[in-house]
Amino acid sequence: MIKVLSSGFFNTIQDLGRFGYGELGVPVSGAMDMFSTNLANSILKNDANDAVLEITLGKTKLLIDEQTVISITGADFSPKINGVNVPLNTALIIQKGDILTFHNARYGVRCYLAVKGGFQTDIVLGSRSFYKDLTTQNNIKKNDKLPINLFSNNKKKTFSSVKINSIHFSSNTIEVYTGPEYDLLSDSQKDQFSDVLFTISKENSRMGYRLNEHIENDLGSLLTSCVLPGTVQLTPSGKIIILMRDCQVTGGYPRILQLTENAINKLAQKSTGDTFKFKIVSLD
């Protein structure tokens, strides 16, 4: 069991997401940065769908009341075990009673804590990913107790460490495919999508990121249709919204671009005030 002594800005349990319930209006959810989540699980030789703790913008204190092995990936929130700095992207042996803390961000926005065997919180509709109104909790609070398994065969050698490419955090290129309504744009609008340096507004969450810049627009709304995490919508007033993992399954704004899976992961490590450019890539 892990006891939460203090919880940061917004912490949730996440796995790969909730599949097969889209036709009932259920969002996919899942870890915002799947790249870092997969890394955290693979370091521990966990299953890819084992649940991790997604920590947004640091400042979290956990008491790990079980012998286990953990890994920390994604954003660098200067993690410490019992006050001593520990590295990211490697297996860390934990003794019962160890205190794990996360502090200010050196880089990135979301950090992932994996434990051997994964967090054992409730499965709802096939997934442990937190989502408002589906799971009993919507985020982690102080004094929560997160169930984990005991793992005592903790020889560090059995696990791997990885070196990560810092481009995942530093790159300001967001790769996109053209979306279903891209062809409705004028040439000048298409140019703007490729040329403008966009800024993430303070309205950014697991549901979506709004951008500060506007694109003059006379396209109306569509007949409500399906949207996906990573869909870039253009509203009638010219606002741009990038949908993220907790987005609704349907929407009525033109779907201009679609982020690549990896671009969603990269964007998940950016926040208010960060800038980037879209780069259109082709799949075929």
Added chain:
Amino acid sequence: MRPYKLTYKRYGERAILIEWPPQIDENILEDIINFKNKIVNYNIKVIVDVINTYNSLTIIYYTTIDNIYNEILTLKSIYKEVAALEQENNYCWYIPVCYDEYFGHDLKEVSAKNKLPIDEIIALHSSPLYTVFFIGFLPGFLYLGGLPKRLNLKRRSTPRLLVEKGSVGIGGAQTGVYSMQSAGGWNIIGKSPIPFFDVSKENPCFAKAGDKIKFVPISLREFKKIEVEIAIDFYKIKNQIIND
């Protein structure tokens, strides 16, 4: 009329979007649902979700689609096949709604704007057999077709930050029940005690695309009674098979 001319588009790495003409039309819905059922019956392992809206089907794959042309060819041939013999039953669901002003925060406004007495709003809203076109926006939020023209009213200029679960609203030419507490801009005319999404049930949402909804006006007193019956798991939603 059928078969419709469909367009197939790649939608990101893991999805294919199929589109029908952009209309709210029950014939199109029937064609979409037939196609959807055929795809689901094929039981293609790599497909994780098949989601329909008024005029589209989105087919979501578990991993990146390697050969998009092959995949689209497969889907096209499935579309041409004769429908499977076994069809799921469709139901009409009788949904109690309390149109008391205690819940219907915008009844007076709808009455003034659409020049209809409140009694008539209630009579009009509870008379049609609405068609469930799809579920979206929130888990269990049904997109219903069939709102009488005289009740059409554009969304509120400023959305409410909090609309209670169960609230019945009108947004433009659409009507629906907020299946969960949410922000929302629809004009609220009543509230239903029926839960539209329950994660503890094997099938969390009782209705599906192609079903019908009939709203039944109830008093505030009946609302409270049904609320209690639901809490003790005693209430059963009245329904009727409506297959041809």
